Amino acid sequence: MFFIKDYVDVFPDAVVTLENGKTYTVERLICMYEKMNDAEFESKHKRDEDGKFARTSGSSPSGEKGKKSLKHKPINGIIKRVEGFKNKPMGTYDLKTGKPKSYSSGYSVTFHQNEPDKDGKFKSIFGRYTPDEYDKLANELASEYDTEIDVGVFGNPEVSFHLESLKDAAKIAIKNNQHSIYCCKTGDLVYFSGYDKKQNPIEGI
Known part of the structure; x- marks a missing residue:
């Protein structure tokens, strides 16, 4: 670690x-x-x-607010695109091309939170977002940190962002009640004990 x-x-x-x-x-x-x-x-x-x-x-942050993103161009219809990865093998993919991606350094993180039912159990993948809300959140985060939108398929597919800075990845994870972030170099997970599984339940857990 x-x-x-x-x-x-x-x-x-x-x-x-x-x-x-x-x-x-x-x-x-x-x-x-x-x-x-x-x-x-x-x-x-x-x-x-x-x-x-x-x-x-x-x-x-590695991508300063107000600074024009060099990598990211806004994408619409992200939820529908992500749903198309449901039967893909486990891994990380490019949202636009659908091609597999791999990283030898940095960290993968998401803002995505699943919808809970009244008992805090998993209800749905995208139920807490409208399509426009999801597009806005994903595009703003990608622009702020000057990165691309990936899709992580580790269970249900969801958007993923690759950042070189652990500090930036941790900020996103803590702000969005994430279970963990992934170290691309070592394959380790960093878990957050403040994670509230009733607010962001993982299907099957």
Whole structure:
């Protein structure tokens, strides 16, 4: 889980669960990884007036708001397009061409949340969005981070976004109540203990 190191300046107090089931704050995980004691860690990471760790100059999104996206061109009818991937083999695909894609670095993340029923169980894939809402969310996120819209087929298909920055991927995941994000280099998942499965249930779980 070495890549957690990139994450500390944005979410030092966030809690993550590793694949072995153990849960740590990001701050503590860094201490353990670097084999530092608390005093050594404090000396290397300055806190602000509220006691939080200050951001570094590199913690802003990789795609600045208001900056024209070089990669992404707006796409319409995204839900209908994604539904066309339902019987595809497990993997990541280009939304526009349908061709398989793979990445050797960076992280895959989504904003997509499934619709729950009144008991917090899975009800539908796209029921909480109108087609126009889904188009707007997907296109805005792709433009903001200057990336393309992919489709991840790991169970039900959903939009996916590839980002090089773990900090940016984590922001999207936490904001949108995601179960995890995927490290393309190692194949590891980073789980978020704040994930509320009743608000974003996964089918079959």
